[in-house]
Amino acid sequence: MxxxxxxxxxxxxxxxxxxxxxxxxxxxxxxxxxxxxxxxxxxxxxxxxxxxxxxxxxxxxxxxxxxxxxxAWRRLLPPSVVVVQGAGELHVHVRDGHDVRLEIKLEDGSWRDLPIPWQQPRQRVVDGVALWRVRVPVPADLPLGWHEVYAQQIAHGEGGADADASCVLVVTPRRLDPPPSRPGYGGRAWGLMAQLYSVRSRGSWGIGDFADLADLASIAGDRGADFLLINPVHAAEVTSPIEPSPYLPATRRFLAPLYLRPEDIRESAYLSAADRARVDDLRAPVAASDDDPERIDRDAAWAAKRAALEIVHRAPRSAARALSLEAFRTAHGRPLEDFALWCALEEHYDGTDRPVEAWDIHSSLVADLRAQLADRVDFHVWLQWIADEQLGAAQQAACEAGMRIGVMHDLAVGVHTQGSDAWSLRDMYATGMTVGAPPDMYNQQGQNWNQPPWLPHALERAGYAPLRDMIRTLLRNAGALRIDHIIGFFRLWWIPAGIGADAGTYVRYDHEAMIGVLALEAHRAGAVIIGEDLGNVEPWVRDYLSARGILGTSVLWFERDGDRPLAPERYRTALLATVNTHDLPPTAGYLAEEHVTLRARLGLLEQPEAEARAQARAEREGMLAALRERGLLGPDASEEDVIEALHRYLIAAPSELLGVALVDAVGERRVQNQPGTDTQYPNWQVPLADSDGRAVLVEDLPGSARFAALARAVDEALRDRG
Structure with missing residues (x-):
């Protein structure tokens, strides 16, 4: 205990x-x-x-x-084993006076014996019993996949099995393939980066959605982009208030129905005139905010959408559609049912105190509510089916527009402490712990992200199935996945409840196993993996990821060589290089020192404002000087010229992928997320706008000279170097 x-x-x-x-x-x-x-x-x-x-x-x-x-010696077999194809071994612990027989059940259902080579095993006495450790190599010709090892321990001189055990054996690829690119680009590719909720159209419900994603992907693909990186679209709350941060979801496996477009559901075409009018009436107030450049209102958008989706859900489905829904439900099994039940419970207890028993998925109360709320469970299962369809349509649109990668998802570090995953997978998470980061120059008290950490040994006992299922679902309708804070696959900063973030410590994870599972699922999906490896990351971690074919990340402003910008030729090859990130202002705002202005207004500066401005100015002038040295910038350069030059500077790097922020392509100046704030700034709620503060809609992009100029500059420069 x-x-x-x-x-x-x-x-x-x-x-x-x-x-x-x-x-x-x-x-x-x-x-x-x-x-x-x-x-x-x-x-x-x-x-x-x-x-x-x-x-x-x-x-x-x-x-x-x-x-x-x-x-470890008490177990005949380990809980699970993850190996690289052609390598690895299995440790079997056999009682003295016994033999052992090993078989492998391959993922395809076939069986094969697992031979045990002659050896001099190690011995140990445990609980008064002499045990032998037998090291069994994993066959080099074993195919990639999820297999099972079965062991029978047989006493000498007896024919029957004395004891048996089984374990998961995962065979993973040694290395992922490089990212695909278009002919003539020298094996490199570029793409857009966007906060999906902020990118609205005239068909939106006050917030960007999967239909907008499809249109944006088509526009970008037509201009040479090979991917579209978006914020995490993990499911959040289904009742108000909805957490604005896409990096604090309720689950990382299932999708946010907030991004659905009700009119794109097939059954919408068969609504009665009265129901159709009701849907239109629900949309009108939130759609009126599509031109509002100030703030995204998730709660209003979801309240309208949920009511509309309930109307569409009641519409009859054809036999083929009903079978498709049932197949989706069967394929995702109990995890989908549990997530849908969590959603139903959120609605059931909305505005009231939830009894303790309701927080226990195994309680008799929850079992009763599963039956009582079956209709709402059905509704939330249906929402996931529709989300899967609409996200699939977006990926198809991206590929049809010429993208070689398509949609690039973003995986959050963890989940909300009271979210679906923490509830349904409670045994997988550490109670009384949250994760964060130790003190650094930006946060001298450390950071607490208020997310429960996975238990390393629980993952091993589960055969890494929760990780597999999460990655598999995210890559179902995508060509790439960015892993936020990928160092979390190696170690996480655990913070015990009731103490400061600075008083925590690191807990190690089996990175060989976790990265192996990630690589296997990416290989099967034909997907690219990017690990966000900024900050305090040991060099060996970056080398390890690169050796496995997982790209790292770099941000132009963070790459320094002493007091000068790092020469792009010294960037890594296996990399997604970008000018900025969502935690920095768009480039136009950065050049104008708006990050200093904002931090001063919010009281976040840890130095005098004049000193902070001097530092920002010196950093900016150093970068402009580097651009001029390379002939990328003229004497009378405009803001747009500087932004184009910064991207051309990055193209001189050997990095395989180049990301172009949509905010930079339209002149937006406001940051999406201001670290160190909660309610003081509208984090993750800023709509896409131009340099004059006017809302920019998806339909505006094809005719935007600024958008076209940056896309053309990046595409031409990349092809010239190809």
Whole structure:
């Protein structure tokens, strides 16, 4: 059982050697090197809290360490094994006086024996029983996929099985293929980056949607773009208020119905005149805000859409459509049913106090509500089916417009503590823990993202199925996936409840297994993977990802060589290079020092405003000087000229992918997200607008000279270097 740390008085005490050893054995860092170069000793209280959340009894660390070492030997087979094709081995623990027989059930249903080579195995006595560790190589010719190993332990001289076990065996590709590109581009490609909710059209319901995504992809593809990177479209709340941040979703597996276009659902064509009029009436007030450049109102948009979608849901479906829905429901199984039930419970308890039993998916109350709310569960399952269809249509439109990659999704680091995943997969998450980041130069108190971390050993016991299913769903209708904070596949900063973010510690994950699963699902989908590896990331991690064919990321303003911009020729090849990111102002705003103005207005500056402006000005002038040195900028350059020159500068890099922010292509100046703020700034709620503050709609883009000029400059420069 977890250790009760409620009365411990070791919050700031240094841990003893036994506790350090126990923590490290479970992947918990007892010390680490800070961003500032200091070697930090993690307090004993933090180690006890983290171990307790993992279900580890740390009351006697020496005994706990012995249990860790013995537990692996007690298992005939490990919980799961993830290997690279052509390599890897399996550790089998056999009792003295016994033989073992191993078979593999391949993913295609066929069987094959797993031979055990002669060897001198290691021996250990556990619980008074002598055990042998047998190392079994995974056959080099085993195909990629999800297989199962079955073991029978047989006593000498007896014919029957004495004990048996099974485990998941995942065979993954050594390396993913490079990103595809158009002929004549030298194996490189460029694409647009957009916050989908902000990109509206005259058909929108006050917020960008999957129909707008399809149109934007067609426009970009026609101009030479090969991908369209969008914000995470994970599902959030289904009742108000809806969390604005796409990086704090309720689930990372299923899609936000907020992005549906009701009129594009096939059954909408068969509504009665009265129902059609009702849908039009629901849309009118929120559609009137499509030209409003000030703020996206998710709650109003979803209230109108949900009412309209309920009308369409009641419309009869053809036999073929009904079969398609049923097939989708069967394919996604219990996880879809549980997510839909969570949505129904959110509605059922909206505005009231939820009983404790309702937070337990295994309670009798939840079982009763599953039956009682069956109609609402059906509705939310249907919403996911429609979302899958409309997202698939967007990916098809991207490919038909010439894109070689198409839609590029973004995977958030984690989920909301009270969201669907944390509820339905409760055993997969650490209770009383959230993830974040340790102190750095930008956040000297550290960061708490208020997301529960996955339990490393729970993932291993589950055969990494939750990770597989999440990646597989996201790549179902996409050509690429960006992983936000990919270092989370290697380690995460855990913060025990009730203490500051600076008092947490790192917890290691099995990156070989997690990256392997990611690579396998990407290989099967023919998808490109990009890992956001900015910040405090060890160089070996970047090298490892590159060796597996996973691209990194770079942002122009962050790439420095001392006090000068880093020469683009020194950028990595396996990279998505961009001028900016959603946590920075658009380039026009950055050049105008609007990030300093905003931070000063919000009281976020940690230095005098004049000093901050001087630094921003020096950074800008240094970049402009670098552009002039390369002949990319004339003496009387306009703002648009500078933005084009910055992108041409990046094209001189060998990086395989180049991202162009849509905000830069229309002259927007406002940042989408101001780090360090919550309600002080409308984060993730800023509509797309031009340099004059006028709303820009999808229909405006084909006729926008500024948009066309930047797209043409990037496309021509990339082809010239091809």
């Amino acid at each position: 977890p250790t009760d740390t409620s009365e411990r008085d070791d919050t700031d005490a240094a841990p003893d050697a036994a506790l350090v050893a126990l923590a490290e054995a479970h992947g918990v860092a007892a010390s680490y090197w800070s961003f500032f170069g200091d070697h930090v000793q993690v307090p004993a209280g933090t180690l006890h809290a983290v171990l307790s959340a993992m279900g580890v009894d740390a009351s006697d660390p020496a005994a706990g360490l012995a249990r860790v070492e013995d537990d």
